[in-house]
Amino acid sequence: MWRDHLTEIIVFSVLFLLVSAMGFVAARWRRPQDMAHLDEWGLGGRSFGGWITWFLVGGDLYTAYTFVAVPALIFGAGAAGFFAVPYTIVVYPIVFLVLCRLWSVSHRHGFVTPADFVRNRFGSPVLALLVAITGIVATMPYIALQLVGIEAVLKTMGVTGDSALARHLPIIIAFAILAAYTYQSGLRAPALIAFVKDSLIYVVILVAVVYLPHKLGGWGSIFDAADAKFQASPAPGDGILLNANNQLQYVTLALGSALALFLYPHSITGVLASRNRDVIKRNMSALPAYSLLLGLIALLGYMAIAANVKPLPGAKEGSVDGNTVVPLLFDQQFPDWFAGVAYAAIGIGALVPAAIMSIAAANLFTRNIYKEYLKRDATPAQEANVSKITSLVVKVGAVACIVFLDPQFSIDLQLIGGVIILQTLPAVALGLYTRWFHRGALIAGWAAGMGLGMWMLYQVGNPVTGKQHFAGSAFPLSEFGFDTRKTIYVGIVAVAVNLVVAALGTLVLRAAKVADGPDGTTPDDYLADEGTPRASAERADSAPEPVA
């Protein structure tokens, strides 16, 4: 009953309203001369310094869903869920140099989205459209998942109802507020809110990792309790250590997720909003502080085991909602007012990434679909306007996903999202280093990687839950005819095939002398820093036809 959680609900609501007010005020923060420009609304004026970027990108990458789902995974499966830690360690050295090049070329040419870059680099509107659609499709379920994070909290507080509408009303209200201030303030809103969100999360987690082990008999007994649970469970893949069959999956999932992370449009939006290359490089050293936080949050899953937390029932009869274990742990172990603060941290934690993701998806639509195919001569003010309206549409879509579909569907889609966004790697990430690939071959590689990735995900079942398709991303190698029980991450295989097809296709198309697109960038563009002028002659957004 919600009456038992009154203190929690009040603390949660007060903090939630406070950040909502900040979201509206953000439009005046670092006020630009002209807000009616996509650079201002969608990239915060490309002016954020080190601290703002750290909070913004940190708040963007480490989402509420991560904070709820990773411990849930550890709670259910053990060591395999800890992949999130190596994943968020290896990502920064991988992108340390890549993102600087992307920032520079975008700074020179006024690119707002990764598809803008691909359009200009390979002279191919079709390839750019594929990159844009891939980005939008991968981002949509991710936004919906942020709602799953809020719902887990609301459910634990007893804010729920019998009819679908009553159950979802709080989320609809929360998202309506979010939509309103994102519409008004653009990227400035999540940038300002991120300060509050991350401070709350740091406080909550630091308290949790000091206070809870003390209450639960120390770290040693927490791990022992988890070990005892997994020893007793019949599932073969769980345990507090990896076994011989899931190590390859663990490593490839960490690497594949790291490669995918900065291909997501919302990560790129956060990076392009920074002021110069130096800000990016310093942040690559500073962002792993969040990885430490994530590692500690992951271990909350084991604390929940040691504290005997039983997850609340799921949407379907007989199922359990693993995402409720962390909120339940807080409810059980913390005083009410502090549990309220923790819930607010998770709830607000959902708003920051949801806002950035909807902005990123809206920018992709505006730049690479609206401007490319619907209105070539759109002014910057029209672009900003279309983006603002699209960001509203995107959020309505995300809410509809949660209200009308089984949340499991969003989780499946997000799983697919990681695999499909990885298929833009050759065009976007390798494209920053080499122009060797032929545009036609990149399209063929994308199609091959997508097709194979979908097929592989479709084949993955889970005998424990009885789900036959899309039950995970661990593909059994025996399906390829190998005599083994090892599994591998689908995304890595799909992107490898994508690369092979793109390389072979390039050789074939070159040999057949098929015309390739012109390259609108110069080698110097990739090294430009703050203060260098924009390349005016070849502005991607002012050239209706590719300039040869």
Next chain:
Amino acid sequence: MATPEPEALETARSRAKDKSPWNWLLFVPIVVPLIPALFNADSPRLFGFPRFYWLQLAWILLGVGTTTLVYRMTKKRGDH
């Protein structure tokens, strides 16, 4: 596109910076956390954490240390 002389000099210098041999160090924190043989064991425990957990958390320091070192070594001269 004709580029003015000073800018060409500037980019030539920053290209040298982009190609610094220090950058190869970045491979260390990419490869090491992806070798399960190093950390997939219970002992020794540290503050109650099995090796699997404390050593992987320690790789964060490895990552931070390496990227910071590379950043400092490849920074433009004259910067603070």
